Amino acid sequence: MKTTFRIYLSLLSALFVMGCSSSNKTMKKIPEAEVRMSNPETISAPEELSLVAIQSKYLIKDTTQTRVFLYVDALKGKSSISVSDFVRLYNLNYVIYSDYGTRERLGYGNVKLDSSNVTKLGDKIVIGFDIKSPNKETGVLLSEISQTGTLKKVLNDLTIRFKKQSASELYGIYTDASAEPLQKHYINVATPFTVKRLTQEPGKLHVFYYGHSFEPAGSPMNTAPKSGVSKSLTIDSTFTINTNEKIQFTKEGLYNIFADTTQSEGLGLLVVNERFPKLTKPELLLEPLVYMSTNTEISEIKKTEEFKKSLDKYWLTLMNGNAPLAQQSIRSFYNRVEEANQLFTSYKEGWKTDKGMIFIVLGPPDKVQRSKDREVWTYDQRANAQNVNFTFNRRTNQFVDDHYELVRYAEYQPIWYPIVEAWRNGTIR
Template structure:
């Protein structure tokens, strides 16, 4: 095991390098660009917490800039409670194509549940910004002695696996058998942002177990059927939620997968006609061609944009259901990435600046964590969201949504 990085607690020099954190509101919009997002996970290893980071642009780790770690009392805090740098960075870096992965350890005695770590390679202002990797520390995270890894032992850094994809539970210390349970999944796509909250089904308080099995410790496991699962190691109190997806996830490829996200743009009758068509995939193409008034180039652009947003939503917002079905995924698909994102412990706000029609809006999400989705958020639905929503839907139904939006 690597030695824990030496903490420079209350280091006045490092803390004074963070004027940007106190000068302006921290914007987390960069977290919703999958090609920029730094992936992060962790594992308890005795008296240390091992941190795993994956930088989509590995070159940032080769520019002789320090990898900085900051601990914050809250997302909107002005100053960190401590700051540190990771020593011997080159030794801890593994290249993965154009990306790069880093591992390092922090002493568990210096980490407190309820605080949040931010991590980035570069100036201190970058590590304090919304562009950094942010990792909320919960009691469960500080105690969990394992991560999910692929069949070669490379950390997955995600809570989804594809049906048939080999992975295993990589535990620190003696290997333990893994109990796997599959649950019924009566989940549906999100309602529009102006819908009456009473129409929003709260979902069952508990989920029925559909199937269960035991996996051998240290042996790769492949789950053949998509669905919602939990993993529990023998002797461990906590569960780890896992979403098993279709083989092409995050992409949508089958006729059903292509029709389902159109729930945000179509009526139930229109979708039924698509499902009932002799060739549903061709019917989807014809739907978009009709929206584009017969202009094939415009139709292709709309198809490419809409389903690429669905794939990105699947990457960013997967929870107890596919990312495109979540509240944040719904807004992302129809309105695009937010222009600004502000977080506190109680909420996350998405800000959309004025569109071509002059409309702007702010949407508020509240955290609703669960075993299956510890970082899940639900939208606060309001009637005043209706005008902008239908204006955006109408643009899609004319195949006129610009790629930048």
């Protein structure tokens, strides 16, 4: 039997390099003299087009017009598609309904895609187009992006509050990377940005800064009623900024932006570290483990001065010393955390939200049903149960307009604990 020379294994090191390495390998060029007649079996298939997902937001332009933004993950093969290819290969149609589940149409149209309304933000295609605002408080915009000459299409639904005039409906956050506003609720620290209306009118905005760190989501089985005393947040500082002027926030934390301080809801912007949505610092890597660990395990890690060694020991202990399995589990778990941060960050990091918690432990749902103020996630099978539903209700929130809370049930226990145990023994799939 071989002696183990290294007791301490740097299992978490992969997390520090994953974001820096590239999956593209350098291919050796074939000299022309060596080219022969191609074997039909070796001819590579054309790169397949695919639309992975669409996210959306809107800004109120005036009493008659609303501008809609679609943020599209579009691929050609394994690479993000170019703007020129996108406008050539895809079409966009929309319908405005009065509500979910109704046939009453408030408007519809086709959007001609070209370089004037299609841009790129990172790897995402961004489409911006105007719709005529109906004389209604709210409506549901159903957008359909279809591939020319095929039956392939992807839908997106967006609830629009046409009469609302809070900062989040009127103002967008713009960076140098795109002419269109950010869809996400966060920005990396010290990134220059501008807050402005579609009309470009100048003005002063009021900013409340909170250095408070919000708690992660509680157990889905915790049905205990919340305390009747609401937890008040301490405002650490207030200041004003000008619209249309480039600024940057150099302190991490939550910033709530108001055009009028008499309003109850603002435009929340979470300023995060430069590596977010990835987690790389050991002390940050510890936090999401609350969803699969005991309080004693978390406390033991916190007691140590060397978080990284303690985290490695934690994962190795769970996997009975199997280092490759521990590395695989680490990668799977923190990939889920990163995705949750990308998808669900609101006034707090995405992994801390109710949706983020369910996503990390159970993965993406097999089906999502939406209504104006509710989402139901369905998992076809988890543990020994079939058709497991998790219901999220939209709640009024002073920072963001898409805050959802999970409806908790004690009956989730026989579903939840086996999945957590699968994370702890490395059998999660």
